[in-house]
Amino acid sequence: MGAEVRAVVQRVTSASVVVEGETIGAINHGFLVLLGVEKGDTPADGSYLAAKIGGLRVFEDAEGKMNLSLADVGGSMLVVSQFTLLGDCRKGRRPSFIEAAPPELADELYLKFCDEVRSQGIPVETGKFRAHMEVSLVNDGPVTLLVDSRKVF
Numbered sequence: 001m002g003a004e005v006r007a008v009v010q011r012v013t014s015a016s017v018v019v020e021g022e023t024i025g026a027i028n029h030g031f032l033v034l035l036g037v038e039k040g041d042t043p044a045d046g047s048y049l050a051a052k053i054g055g056l057r058v059f060e061d062a063e064g065k066m067n068l069s070l071a072d073v074g075g076s077m078l079v080v081s082q083f084t085l086l087g088d089c090r091k092g093r094r095p096s097f098i099e100a101a102p103p104e105l106a107d108e109l110y111l112k113f114c115d116e117v118r119s120q121g122i123p124v125e126t127g128k129f130r131a132h133m134e135v136s137l138v139n140d141g142p143v144t145l146l147v148d149s150r151k152v153f
Contacts (some may be wrong), residue, residue, distance in 0.1 A: 005045040005109065008034040009053055011143035015078045017127040018134040025125035030075030031056075032137050035113060036085030037106040038099050045149035046109045050116030053077075058143050065142075070122055074127045077117055080127035081110045082137055103130060 009031050016026035030097065033053060037046075059068040059075070083106060087095030100106070107129045114124050127133045 003042075005038065005041050005049050005114060005149040006036040006106045007049055007053060007147045008082075008085065009056065009145045009147055010034075010137060011058055011140045013076075013136070013138045015137040015138045017078065017080055017125075019128045019131045024128055025078050025079045025080075027123070027125050028078040029073065029140075030070060031077045032135070033077055034082040034085060034135075035079055035110055037080050037101040037109045038086050038104075039101050039132070041105065041109055041149070043103055043109065043112050044047070046113040047116050048149045050113050050120070052147055054117050054120045054122055056145070056147075058145070071120060076123040076125065077112050078125045078127075079107065079117070080133060081129050 012027070012030060012032050013026050015032040016023050018024070031053065054071070055069050057069050058066045059070070059073045061067040083097060083100040084095070086100040087097055088099060090094045101109070110129060114126055118124050127135070
């Protein structure tokens with residue numbers, strides 16, 4: 001497995017994250033992004049992913065075709081750090097998380113990703129790093145995409 005920032009992107013009509021009974025992030029129309037950082041990832045991986053996801057054209061235009069980006073439709077992004085995206089389930093029944101980045105690196109790249117998205121003029125809400133979170137969403141479509149900063153086949 002090569003180093004890669006990995007994201008699950010869900011087009012939503014609403015999404016929120018709750019920590020200890022308190023809503024700490026919520027959006028309406030936009031993307032819920034679950035973001036996982038792997039050992040060896042660099043700020044360039046986060047920048048690539050922020051540009052790619054921020055520019056994804058998965059919202060319908062006047063003709064009903066997926067042709068508009070998040071900025072085009074005035075949408076927002078809720079970004080939730082999720083190391084379990086790096087879980088390796090190939091052996092046994094308990095996932096291995098040895099490829100997940102150490103918390104310090106993961107948090108740094110998570111925050112950089114959020115800053116890069118904000119620099120595109122897209123409003124960003126976040127979860128709480130290393131906290132137990134309850135994430136709720138209404139998937140629109142449904143539209144769900146897996147995006148990697150690097151993919152080795």
